Amino acid sequence: MKTIYLAGGCFWGMQMFFDQFSFVKETRVGYANGFVENPNYKDVKAQKTGHAETLKIVYEDNVNLDELLNFYFEVIDPTSLNRQGEDQGSSYRTGIYYEDIKDLPIIENKIREIQKQYNKPVVVEVDKLHNFYDAEEYHQKYLEKNPNGYCHIPKEYMTKYK
Template sequence: MEKATFAGGCFWGVEHLFNEIPGVIEAVSGYAGGSRDNPTYEQVCSGRTGHAEAVEVTYDPAKVTYRELLNAFWNMHDPTTLNRQGPDFGHQYRSVIFFHNPEQEAEANGSKGAAQAHFQRPIVTEIVPIDRFWRAEEYHQRYFDKHPGHASCHWIRGWVPAEPAEASTGA
């Protein structure tokens, strides 16, 4: 099993969509990219910790590739909006790919370049190493399973078509 970590606005919708992908073992809502250990939702929302609402994805690379997860990420949020997704705004809602190793970094950078061709505005997604992922409070986990009528600003939009196998790394 491998891990991938993404931030694309409110983690409820991002987590839900990743959990729907065959080959994803688990997607967990949490916080990444900040300066405080074990932050709470209230601390993150204050804007003083620097964390993004993020989702840690555990996946089976024999069933779904990192490239396929990247493609889903580009299509489940608007990577051209800075610190915002839909009605949610603030630094915690920024778009980030947190890479776990040099291969993921290269794949993410190549994928970002390929995705840019499908957007008129510049992609503002950060690509940074994961330092630490903090699991969010239990009431955030699988939020849409617990609240099926709640609206989401995340859905698969189809903006970025799947890439050929060699396109994202330039190989």
């Protein structure tokens, strides 16, 4: 199994979107790359911790990270700084956080490829994962529990690849 961490605005929709893929074995929503230990949602949302709402994805190692990132870029606006949909602030920034340094060239190549599709700069943060804390349990699989909850990702994308 491999693991990658993707920040794409609100983590509720990111989790529901990636849960539809059979190659994804586990997802957890949480807070990544901030400067406070064990942050809580209120402080992250208020931008007091430096964390981004992030989805941890554990996926089959026979899946190419480049392919997985294609799906990620399908549901975010990579040129929007600290905002996706109605959610704004640094906690809603986009980011790709890796544990394995071998993933970095794949990520950098994908960013260069995506940049060619836009006139504005791609502002997706790319960094080593420095820390990740699980979000509170009520955030896990939130849109399954609350089907009418807000998400910047269109509902039809949640089952597009099933």
